[in-house]
Amino acid sequence: MSTFTIEWYLISLIMFTGFYCMLASRSIVRQLVGLEIVSKAAMLALISAGALANNLIFAQALLITMIVIEVVVVAAGLALLVKNFRVNGTADMWTLDGLKG
Amino acid sequence: MTDYRIPLFLLTAVFAVWAVMARKLLTSAIMLALVSVAVSLIFFGFNAPWAGVFELSVCAGLITVLFVSAVSLVRTVEEKFPENRARFHALPLALAIFAIAAWFYLPPFFTELAGWARPGTGGGTIGLALWDMRRPDLLGQVLMLAAGVFVIKSVFPRRTENK
Numbered sequence: 001m002s003t004f005t006i007e008w009y010l011i012s013l014i015m016f017t018g019f020y021c022m023l024a025s026r027s028i029v030r031q032l033v034g035l036e037i038v039s040k041a042a043m044l045a046l047i048s049a050g051a052l053a054n055n056l057i058f059a060q061a062l063l064i065t066m067i068v069i070e071v072v073v074v075a076a077g078l079a080l081l082v083k084n085f086r087v088n089g090t091a092d093m094w095t096l097d098g099l100k101g
Numbered sequence: 102m103t104d105y106r107i108p109l110f111l112l113t114a115v116f117a118v119w120a121v122m123a124r125k126l127l128t129s130a131i132m133l134a135l136v137s138v139a140v141s142l143i144f145f146g147f148n149a150p151w152a153g154v155f156e157l158s159v160c161a162g163l164i165t166v167l168f169v170s171a172v173s174l175v176r177t178v179e180e181k182f183p184e185n186r187a188r189f190h191a192l193p194l195a196l197a198i199f200a201i202a203a204w205f206y207l208p209p210f211f212t213e214l215a216g217w218a219r220p221g222t223g224g225g226t227i228g229l230a231l232w233d234m235r236r237p238d239l240l241g242q243v244l245m246l247a248a249g250v251f252v253i254k255s256v257f258p259r260r261t262e263n264k
Contacts, residue, residue, distance in 0.1 A: 001208060003107070008211045009203065010110040014117050016199050017192070021121040024188040027179070029126050029172060036133055036164070037117045040140050043156070044110075051147050055221030060152045061230040067155050068242050072249035074164055078171045079256045090182075091175040 007048050015041035026093045028081040032074055039070050106146045113139040118196065122189050126179055130168035137161035151227045 014037060021034030043063055050059020080099075081091060088095045113136055120132035137160040144153035232239070 002212065002215060004215050005208045005211045006107060007110055008214075009207055010107070010114055012203055012207055013196065013200055014110075014114050016196060017114065017117045017121055020192055020195060024192070025184060027126075027184060029168070029175065029179075030121075030129070030184075032168075033120055033129055033133055036160075037120065037136065040113070040117070040136055040160075043152075044113075044140060044143060047144055047147050047149055047152060049218070050149070052215060053218040053221050054223040056147065056149050056223070057225050057227055057230045058221070060149050060227055061235060063149075063152045064155050064231065065238065065242055067159050069245060071159055071163060072245055072252075074167060075249055076252040076256075078167050079253050081171055082174060083256050085175055085178075090178060 004048060004052050008045065011041050011045050011048070014044070028077065028084065028091050028093055028096075031093060032077045032081075035077075036070075036074065039066070042066070106143060109139055109143045109146065113143070118192060122192055124183075124186070126172040126176060127169065130165060130172055133168065134161050134165040137164070 018034045018037030018039075018041060021037065022031055025031060025034070043066060046063055046066070047056070047059050050056045080096065084096055084099060085091060088098045116132050116136040116139060120129050120136060123129040123132060137156055141153040141156035141161065144150075144156055
């Protein structure tokens with residue numbers, strides 16, 4: 001079995017952990033933690049595929065874009081959390097519809 | 102180079118499980134930073150220093166600061182009304198079941214997938230890839246950051262009316 005196969009297998013385990021966190025929790029913070037873990041796994045898969053195809057330059061350029069997008073998503077999610085906490089007093093995902101209007 | 106990459110992957114998986122299972126949200130945020138550090142070390146191991154530097158500075162630095170500040174806000178409520186922990190304690194079991202099931206199905210698929218790789222030239226510099234070949238995309242990135250700033254601004258409007 002090649003090194004890349006083992007690496008991608010481990011990446012799939014990391015991704016499962018992130019998805020499980022997002023499924024199991026109702027806290028917005030833990031949802032974002034799960035999202036971060038999933039995106040870390042995606043980054044690892046991207047750079048591993050880039051190394052396999054001997055094309056690390058493009059993989060890195062794509063990855064830098066991905067990091068920028070990830071920061072924006074996390075900042076927006078945490079801003080929603082802070083707003084929800086001020087309005088509803090909880091960090092529960094299911095109270096987010098209290099922000100409407 | 103390959104020798105310490107696999108242990109780092111395992112370490113990343115361990116930190117990820119720890120981040121999910123941690124009782125305190127602060128521990129969770131710190132474990133997430135350690136996941137980022139391990140991932141950036143893997144990037145350096147892959148000979149991808151630019152990605153590693155960005156990961157280390159942005160993901161392990163900036164996002165951790167954001168998380169810790171948000172956690173410090175909601176910590177008191179989280180401690181007062183804790184979540185049901187049973188589902189998180191079931192994570193190792195679920196992960197073990199997934200790992201055993203995936204061991205039979207995923208590696209043949211990944212081996213086939215690796216066979217599809219079209220080897221590139223591997224030439225060029227990161228500057229060429231970022232600035233010369235992807236100029237329109239760079240504008241997209243700047244617009245994306247602007248969108249993020251706009252989201253923050255629209256979520257926190259100045260509270261002058263209706264209050």
